[in-house]
Amino acid sequence: NAGVMQNPRHLVRRRGQEARLRCSPMKGHSHVYWYRQLPEEGLKFMVYLQKENIIDESGMPKERFSAEFPKEGPSILRIQQVVRGDSAAYFCASSQTRGLGLEDTQYFGPGTRLTVL
């Protein structure tokens, strides 16, 4: 059973370009979460999606950032007109159910390291 897959692992963009980060959840998981990790910081929650629905985007910047999880295919985190401050590691996690309590947990992918020149 493959784990959470993310690609690309490393992405370099110039200021003003667009960045697209992909996340394929574990088989059987329909809940996806995106986190951002800035240097020397812990992970910060960005957005939580279930198939075709955004459940919670309270951690997502209001501008330039968007996320989707279509019925078919991977979840996409899209950053338009990137700036240097967007340089970070972006992690995706997936879970089988919504809860994290007794029966479930979030499984993390290896991350995409975005560098904005």
Added chain:
Amino acid sequence: AQSVTQLGSHVSVSEGALVLLRCNYSSSVPPYLFWYVQYPNQGLQLLLKYTTGATLVKGINGFEAEFKKSETSFHLTKPSAHMSDAAEYFCAVSRRDRDDKIIFGKGTRLHILP
């Protein structure tokens, strides 16, 4: 609001010595508590989690953590450090009534001295 404080951004211990990584949390409702480990250039791996019941939780790789409600702490320990334990460790919390969002601490980098 929930928050997590990890004491010490860097901790060094000798191989074979006790590992103690400190974590204190703040939560207005009973929390779920987690410890994750991150090896260089990898994603996070769950070490252990506390949800309910016994307050001493055993995890993978010989780690354990004790939930102390009176101290709002969830410190991570391992009796004898191994070189392979060198990594970054994150303490995290989520709400029981809204347990899909995890709040992470800033992390503690563990260095193992030969």
